[in-house]
Amino acid sequence: MTTSRVVSTGEDHETVLDNATAAAEKLAATSPADIAGLLRGVAAELDAHTEELVPLAQRESHLPEGRLRGELVRTTFQLRLFADTVEEGAHLKATIDTPDPDWPTGARPDLRRTVLPLGPVLVFAASNFPFAFSVAGGDTASALAAGCPVVVKAHPGHPELSRRTAEIVAGALTSAGAPEGTFALVEGTEQAKAVLLDERVRAGAFTGSNTAGRALFDLACSRNSPIPFYAEMGSVNPAFVTPEAAAGRGAEIARGYLDSYTLGVGQFCTKPGLLLVPSSVAQRFRDVLIPEVEQRAAAPMLNDGIENAFRETLGALGDHAAVETLVSGRRSEGEVGPSLLYTSARELVDNREELTAECFGPASLLVGYSDTDELLEAAGVFTGELTATVHGDEEESIVAPLYRTLRARVGRLVWNGWPTGVSVSHGMQHGGPYPATTAPIHTSVGTAGIERFLRPVSFQNAPRAVLPEALRDGNPLGVPRRVNGRMETPEQG
Amino acid sequence: MTTSRVVSTGEDHETVLDNATAAAEKLAATSPADIAGLLRGVAAELDAHTEELVPLAQRESHLPEGRLRGELVRTTFQLRLFADTVEEGAHLKATIDTPDPDWPTGARPDLRRTVLPLGPVLVFAASNFPFAFSVAGGDTASALAAGCPVVVKAHPGHPELSRRTAEIVAGALTSAGAPEGTFALVEGTEQAKAVLLDERVRAGAFTGSNTAGRALFDLACSRNSPIPFYAEMGSVNPAFVTPEAAAGRGAEIARGYLDSYTLGVGQFCTKPGLLLVPSSVAQRFRDVLIPEVEQRAAAPMLNDGIENAFRETLGALGDHAAVETLVSGRRSEGEVGPSLLYTSARELVDNREELTAECFGPASLLVGYSDTDELLEAAGVFTGELTATVHGDEEESIVAPLYRTLRARVGRLVWNGWPTGVSVSHGMQHGGPYPATTAPIHTSVGTAGIERFLRPVSFQNAPRAVLPEALRDGNPLGVPRRVNGRMETPEQG
Numbered sequence: 001m002t003t004s005r006v007v008s009t010g011e012d013h014e015t016v017l018d019n020a021t022a023a024a025e026k027l028a029a030t031s032p033a034d035i036a037g038l039l040r041g042v043a044a045e046l047d048a049h050t051e052e053l054v055p056l057a058q059r060e061s062h063l064p065e066g067r068l069r070g071e072l073v074r075t076t077f078q079l080r081l082f083a084d085t086v087e088e089g090a091h092l093k094a095t096i097d098t099p100d101p102d103w104p105t106g107a108r109p110d111l112r113r114t115v116l117p118l119g120p121v122l123v124f125a126a127s128n129f130p131f132a133f134s135v136a137g138g139d140t141a142s143a144l145a146a147g148c149p150v151v152v153k154a155h156p157g158h159p160e161l162s163r164r165t166a167e168i169v170a171g172a173l174t175s176a177g178a179p180e181g182t183f184a185l186v187e188g189t190e191q192a193k194a195v196l197l198d199e200r201v202r203a204g205a206f207t208g209s210n211t212a213g214r215a216l217f218d219l220a221c222s223r224n225s226p227i228p229f230y231a232e233m234g235s236v237n238p239a240f241v242t243p244e245a246a247a248g249r250g251a252e253i254a255r256g257y258l259d260s261y262t263l264g265v266g267q268f269c270t271k272p273g274l275l276l277v278p279s280s281v282a283q284r285f286r287d288v289l290i291p292e293v294e295q296r297a298a299a300p301m302l303n304d305g306i307e308n309a310f311r312e313t314l315g316a317l318g319d320h321a322a323v324e325t326l327v328s329g330r331r332s333e334g335e336v337g338p339s340l341l342y343t344s345a346r347e348l349v350d351n352r353e354e355l356t357a358e359c360f361g362p363a364s365l366l367v368g369y370s371d372t373d374e375l376l377e378a379a380g381v382f383t384g385e386l387t388a389t390v391h392g393d394e395e396e397s398i399v400a401p402l403y404r405t406l407r408a409r410v411g412r413l414v415w416n417g418w419p420t421g422v423s424v425s426h427g428m429q430h431g432g433p434y435p436a437t438t439a440p441i442h443t444s445v446g447t448a449g450i451e452r453f454l455r456p457v458s459f460q461n462a463p464r465a466v467l468p469e470a471l472r473d474g475n476p477l478g479v480p481r482r483v484n485g486r487m488e489t490p491e492q493g
Numbered sequence: 494m495t496t497s498r499v500v501s502t503g504e505d506h507e508t509v510l511d512n513a514t515a516a517a518e519k520l521a522a523t524s525p526a527d528i529a530g531l532l533r534g535v536a537a538e539l540d541a542h543t544e545e546l547v548p549l550a551q552r553e554s555h556l557p558e559g560r561l562r563g564e565l566v567r568t569t570f571q572l573r574l575f576a577d578t579v580e581e582g583a584h585l586k587a588t589i590d591t592p593d594p595d596w597p598t599g600a601r602p603d604l605r606r607t608v609l610p611l612g613p614v615l616v617f618a619a620s621n622f623p624f625a626f627s628v629a630g631g632d633t634a635s636a637l638a639a640g641c642p643v644v645v646k647a648h649p650g651h652p653e654l655s656r657r658t659a660e661i662v663a664g665a666l667t668s669a670g671a672p673e674g675t676f677a678l679v680e681g682t683e684q685a686k687a688v689l690l691d692e693r694v695r696a697g698a699f700t701g702s703n704t705a706g707r708a709l710f711d712l713a714c715s716r717n718s719p720i721p722f723y724a725e726m727g728s729v730n731p732a733f734v735t736p737e738a739a740a741g742r743g744a745e746i747a748r749g750y751l752d753s754y755t756l757g758v759g760q761f762c763t764k765p766g767l768l769l770v771p772s773s774v775a776q777r778f779r780d781v782l783i784p785e786v787e788q789r790a791a792a793p794m795l796n797d798g799i800e801n802a803f804r805e806t807l808g809a810l811g812d813h814a815a816v817e818t819l820v821s822g823r824r825s826e827g828e829v830g831p832s833l834l835y836t837s838a839r840e841l842v843d844n845r846e847e848l849t850a851e852c853f854g855p856a857s858l859l860v861g862y863s864d865t866d867e868l869l870e871a872a873g874v875f876t877g878e879l880t881a882t883v884h885g886d887e888e889e890s891i892v893a894p895l896y897r898t899l900r901a902r903v904g905r906l907v908w909n910g911w912p913t914g915v916s917v918s919h920g921m922q923h924g925g926p927y928p929a930t931t932a933p934i935h936t937s938v939g940t941a942g943i944e945r946f947l948r949p950v951s952f953q954n955a956p957r958a959v960l961p962e963a964l965r966d967g968n969p970l971g972v973p974r975r976v977n978g979r980m981e982t983p984e985q986g
Contacts, residue, residue, distance in 0.1 A: 028901065070599075077597040090980060095941075097920035104570040106563075109910060111920035113941070116900060118933065199876075202926075202933075221714040225876065225927040228934065383692075383718065394956040403959040407609060408521065412951040415959075417602060426978050427590035427604035429951035433695075434718040440611065440695075440948045441721065447978075448588075448606070448949065455933045456941065458905040458922035463887040466896040466908075480980045485919050485940075487583060487973045489980040 013191055017200045019181025020120035020149040024202075026179040027147040028117050031469065032092070032477065034177065035147055036083035041176030042144075043079035045168050046072065046136060053165065057130045060158035062300040067264065068131070075131040078138060078424045082145040085426075085447040089479025091115070091145075091454065094470040096483045110461050112471040115454035117147035118228075119202035122195050124216065126207035127157035127302050128267045134158070135165040135185065138424075138445055139205035139230075144182075146453035151184045151201070153192035157303045162187075199225055203453055206231040207269070207444065209309075210358070210435055217438045230452050231438040232431065234358035235386035236273035237419045240375060240402060242392035245416075246281045253391050254288040257364070258296070260418035262338045265299045266362030267306065270387050270419040273359060276345060276378055279368030286326060286366065289340055293327040298337035301361060307336060310361030314339060317365070320354055322347035329362060338362040345369035345378040352381040372398040379405040384433030384440070387412045387419035411436060411443070506684055510693045512674025513613035513642040519672040520640040521610050524962065525585070525970065527670065528640055529576035534669030535637075536572035538661050539565065539629060546658065550623045553651035555793040560757065561624070568624040571631060571917045575638040578919075578940040582972025584608070584638075584947065587963040589976045603954050605964040608947035610640035611721075612695030615688050617709065619700035620650035620795050621760045627651070628658040628678065631917075631938055632698035632723075637675075639946035644677045644694070646685040650796040655680075692718055696946055699724040700762070700937065702802075703851070703928055710931045723945050724931040725924065727851035728879035729766035730912045733868060733895060735885035738909075739774045746884050747781040750857070751789070753911035755831045758792045759855030760799065763880050763912040766852060769838060769871055772861030779819060779859065782833055786820040791830035794854060800829060803854030807832060810858070813847055815840035822855060831855040838862035838871040845874040865891040872898045877926030877933070880905045880912035904929060904936070 027035070046053070050072055057068045085091060092114050100108040121143040126133040133139070135152050143150045154162035166185035173182050186192055196204055196219055204220050204227060206213050213231035220229035241253055257275050277285050301307040311331075318325045322343050329337035339362065348355050348367050355365065369375045379402055382388070388406040390413070392399050407413055411432035422430050428446030431437045437444070442452050459467055469477050478490045520528070539546070543565055550561045578584060585607050593601040614636040619626040626632070628645050636643045647655035659678035666675050679685055689697055689712055697713050697720060699706050706724035713722035734746055750768050770778050794800040804824075811818045815836050822830035832855065841848050841860050848858065862868045872895055875881070881899040883906070885892050900906055904925035915923050921939030924930045930937070935945050952960055962970050971983045 025897070025901065029897070074598045084978070088978070090975070093941075095920045097916070097918045103916065103918070105567045105917050106914060108916045108918055111916060111918055113920040113922050119901075217719065218714070221711070221719075226710065226714075226931060227927075228932075394958065399956065400959060403955075404518070404522070407950055407952075408518065408612075410950070412953060413955065414953040415955045417954055421599060423590070423596065423601045423604060424598050425590045425596070425601055425604055426975055427588045427606040427951055429606050429949045431949070433948070434720075438719060439721075441944070443949060448586075451934070455926070456922045456924070456936060457900055457903070458920055459900075460905060460907040461910055462896075462906065462908045463892065465887065466893060482583070482919055485577070485581070487980070487982040489982050 013186055013195055016151060016184045016186065017120065017195065017198055020151060020184065021200050023149040023179040023181030024117065024119045027149060027182065030147060032086045032089055035145065036086045038173055038176045038178050039079045039083040039086070039141065039144060042136060042169050042172045043076040045172035047076050049168050053161065056161045056164060057158065060161050061130045061302055063264070071129060071131045074424060075136055078132070079141050081424060082141050082447060082450065085450065086145050089470060089477055091450050092470045092479055093456065094479050094481040096471060096481060098484055111458055112462065112467060113456055113458040114468050114470045115456050118453050118455050119148060120151060120200055121148045121453055122151050122153065122192070122201050122204045124153045124192065124204070124206040124208065125155040125162065127155045127306065130158045130161055133207045135162050136169050138449060139207070142449040143205070143453045145450045148453045149182050151186060151195055154185050154187045159187070193219060196220060197223055199223070201227065203227050204229040205444065208233065210234045213438065228452065229438055230442055230444060232269065232444040233435055233437060235269055235432070235436045236356050236358050237270050237385055237387045237389070238274040238276065238382060239272040239389035239391065240379065241275065241277045242390070242396050242398055243278050243372065244393040244396050245391040246278050250281055250284055251288050254285050255292065256418055258289060258292055260420045261364040262296055262362045263420050265301055265336065266338070267302055267360060268420050270422060272364060272389060272419055274365050274367055276367045276369050276375060279344065279370050282366065282368035286342065289366070290326055293338050293340045296338045298330050298332060298335035300334050301336055306360065310336065310359065313357060313359040314361065314363050317341060317359055320351065322351050322355065323365070336362060341365045343367055345374045348378050349381055356381060376401055376405055382409045384436040385410045386430060386432050386436045387414055389414040389417065389419050391416055409433065506679055506688055509644060509677040509679065510613065510688065510691055513644060513677065514693050516642040516672040516674030517610065517612045520642060520675065523640060525579045525582055528638065529579045531666055531669045531671050532572045532576040532579070532634065532637060535629060535662050535665040536569040538665035540569050542661050546654065549654045549657060550651065553654050554623045554795055556757070564622060564624045567917060568629055571625070572634050574917060575634050575940060575943065578943065579638050582963060582970055584943050585963045585972055586949065587972050587974040589964060589974060591977055604951055605955065605960060606949055606951045607961050607963045608949050611946050611948050612641060613644060613693055614641045614946055615644050615646065615685070615694050615697045617646045617685065617699040617701065618648040618655065620648045620799065623651045623654055626700045628655050629662050631942060632700070635942040636698070636946045638943045641946045642675050644679060644688055647678050647680045652680070686712060689713060690716055692716070694720065696720050697722040698937070698945070701726065703727045706931065721945065722931060723935055723937060725762065725937040726928055726930060727853070728762055728925070728929045729849050729851050730763050730878055730880045730882070731767040731769065731875060732765040732882035732884065733872065734768065734770045735883070735889050735891055736771050736865065737886040737889050738884040739771050741886070743774055743777055744781050747778050748785065749911055751782060751785055753913045754857040755789055755855045756913050758794055758829065759831070760795055760853060761913050763915060765857060765882060765912055767858050767860055769860045769862050769868060772837065772863050775859065775861035779835065782859070783819055786831050786833045789831045791823050791825060791828035793827050794829055799853065803829065803852065806850060806852040807854065807856050810834060810852055813844065815844050815848065816858070829855060834858045836860055838867045841871050842874055849874060869894055869898055875902045877929040878903045879923060879925050879929045880907060882907040882910065882912050884909055902926065
């Protein structure tokens with residue numbers, strides 16, 4: 001008996017969901033310490049298989065070894081950080097209101113509120129992070145940390161890696177004592193849709209394109225019982241260079257921009273797809289950038305589907321009447337070099353739909369703005385972005401209004417840096433209004449992502465024996481609790 | 494100039510949404526103390542108009558004066574409790590990660606995360622609480638507390654009260670310094686749908702029937718930019734009486750049940766629509782209940798629409814082959830008396846869809862179960878309920894498995910009490926899996942409801958001047974914060 005099943009395309013998924021449903025009840029009764037043990041068990045086994053997994057990932061993703069090693073470290077660190085978070089227990093949102101006969105809305109009973117796992121979660125893996133956003137990635141870690149069984153839809157871009165990772169995760173979960181049905185892998189779009197539409201699945205999570213994310217969100221909402229569907233989709237991640245920053249350190253900013261938009265062959269959802277600079281210095285940016293872009297090596301993209309989509313969206317952008325192609329990336333057999341395009345902020349405002357479409361790959365659009373009024377107007381065209389970046393000097397008067405405009409439109413605002421590189425941490429927000437995501441009040445990176453899979457329940461006048469431990473008198477778990485409206489944080493070791 | 498506009502059916506709503514959009518930006522920059530001031534200002538003005546509002550509510554809702562006075566107290570208490578909560582600041586979820594060059598996923602920047610208001614919210618008022626779930630009710634209070642402008646769709650069941658309440662709310666907001674556009678009332682279904690589909694609206698909240706709630710949820714999801722839509726819908730709120738409780742205090746439980754399901758003419762979303770008792774004592778419950786039900790006075794329902802729907806759903810339930818009508822409520826001109834029906838747990842399991850449909854009004858279904866296995870099986874038929882109730886003795890072995898089964902299906906579990914009476918408090922959860930709500934991880938009553946309208950944003954390496962105050966060094970707002978993963982709770986007065 002193993003904890004997982006790997007189900008191939010077309011095979012019946014009934015057993016997977018029967019097992020996940022049975023596991024859900026057992027996991028809901030599992031202590032935070034034991035949940036943490038499962039996460040750490042998975043992390044340890046993945047680490048132990050580094051020398052097997054990294055070459056497999058290289059072969060299927062065309063990503064370089066160093067990047068993949070780092071990504072696997074990120075993946076297992078994430079699992080361990082979530083384990084620590086689960087043990088600390090703030091995610092349980094334990095809240096206790098003691099009885100109050102004088103409560104103004106009528107005598108208040110003993111009310112104790114905490115969260116319980118939603119139930120089986122379907123995770124759609126992404127192709128561009130074969131470890132960190134795939135089988136054992138952030139969504140899987142979040143759902144397991146919440147105590148939810150996970151069914152992963154494998155990304156077809158790295159099938160062998162997906163299967164092998166799933167075997168290792170499943171084995172680790174079994175060894176760590178997880179109930180049968182805690183984890184499974186399914187393959188194939190039709191099978192995944194059938195699972196998503198099954199009433200036993202209680203939430204979905206996705207990282208990928210707008211087209212696929214929206215289609216799956218629509219399916220999740222169309223069910224007899226709609227479920228939360230957390231899709232992290234496309235983003236153009238505009239970056240804004242103020243006049244002072246452009247004047248003072250334009251060349252440095254230009255090189256940082258190039259490094260950021262070509263990192264990982266431009267295959268990051270946080271790639272800066274636009275850089276807005278004063279048109280008065282745009283020529284200098286072009287002079288610095290063009291030779292450097294031309295010299296950058298071409299590299300293979302993740303897979304043919306990604307490459308074809310990139311060529312198509314880049315072609316449409318380059319063909320737009322308002323866009324000038326400065327460097328058309330070399331394209332040899334199976335390799336793609338970086339591209340650079342140019343337009344004006346006026347054209348960006350007037351053609352916002354076409355010019356703010358995500359172009360997933362090593363291409364970006366340099367944009368010249370005439371003055372800070374136009375800069376602000378351009379900032380206002382965005383509706384939902386994972387990130388925006390500002391390069392500026394603190395004293396400039398444009399900074400405050402620019403931040404006010406941008407913070408209403410993005411999940412993360414970067415100052416004098418670059419949006420690629422998403423720290424797995426407590427303070428991270430990887431999300432944003434639609435179309436960046438379908439769930440603007442949540443994050444898919446960082447420990448706050450766990451709450452997506454937890455559902456509050458209040459216990460009124462409950463006998464002690466049936467209360468979740470987090471709510472019992474004396475706080476046996478030692479978790480932060482809100483008692484009669486006041487936060488009580490236990491001593492921390 | 495006033496803060497609000499009351500827009501009648503068919504009138505153009507463009508101005509309302511233009512103003513709400515302008516207000517959104519100003520409110521997002523308003524301090525928690527000033528937001529609290531707005532809430533308290535509204536509470537004070539509503540209190541000051543009690544003698545005007547209560548008679549108006551009586552005339553339009555047919556609810557008794559005492560109930561309405563209590564409900565207005567609840568409404569203004571709720572506003573003040575939310576003001577206190579906003580000032581305390583835990584809802585801001587302030588999180589600070591200081592820079593860490595050795596962070597395992599790569600050097601960690603300074604990351605500071607808090608929440609910002611989502612933007613204009615459309616609130617659909619309910620008819621059964623003309624104060625507490627209407628124009629100035631829980632959804633409005635939650636959205637205002639989050640710093641969101643509110644557009645309320647008036648319920649046609651109490652149009653004059655809605656307009657007058659809106660005028661008072663708008664006047665109070667203006668007096669308290671709220672920006673133009675913070676509040677507006679719209680009337681008419683078509684107008685409300687147009688507002689819901691407008692891209693300027695960023696979230697919706699609803700209390701009412703499953704049919705209307707699902708239709709509006711589907712509209713919200715169908716938008717070019719889908720938005721969160723928090724619908725609190727129907728529920729049958731099953732109550733379970735264990736063998737020991739039935740034997741020891743059956744008569745007392747029977748009377749409590751009758752009081753609960755007939756309270757407010759059965760027009761509560763938490764009305765216990767089912768009471769499961771051992772079939773061995775079902776006859777005793779019937780003997781106690783039937784004469785009492787027959788003696789209860791008839792009373793008018795909220796409006797003709799509610800009464801017609803009640804007669805229809807009760808008729809269908811009473812006509813079901815598995816259901817015996819014990820008391821068919823008297824129905825005189827414009828008045829309805831309580832009804833009582835009977836079936837077995839076996840029939841409930843076999844006809845779950847028909848027998849667990851909500852019947853909104855003074856009727857309930859007594860259900861006899863043969864043994865505790867059948868009791869557990871019956872508990873398993875529910876998929877999403879606002880509440881479930883257990884009457885039992887702590888020592889009984891059935892209590893633990895019954896709680897395990899029910900807690901996976903409901904938002905609130907009541908022990909030896911009744912579900913009607915929903916305390917406005919920190920520990921309250923008024924929600925549940927679909928079909929109780931469309932948003933299982935949220936509550937529509939209690940201070941935790943504020944988070945529905947707040948969206949996290951991370952500031953990376955941000956200059957101090959553009960940081961929200963909650964994230965600034967030295968914690969000038971004195972709010973609870975998570976710093977490098979540890980909760981820090983300031984001294985509380």
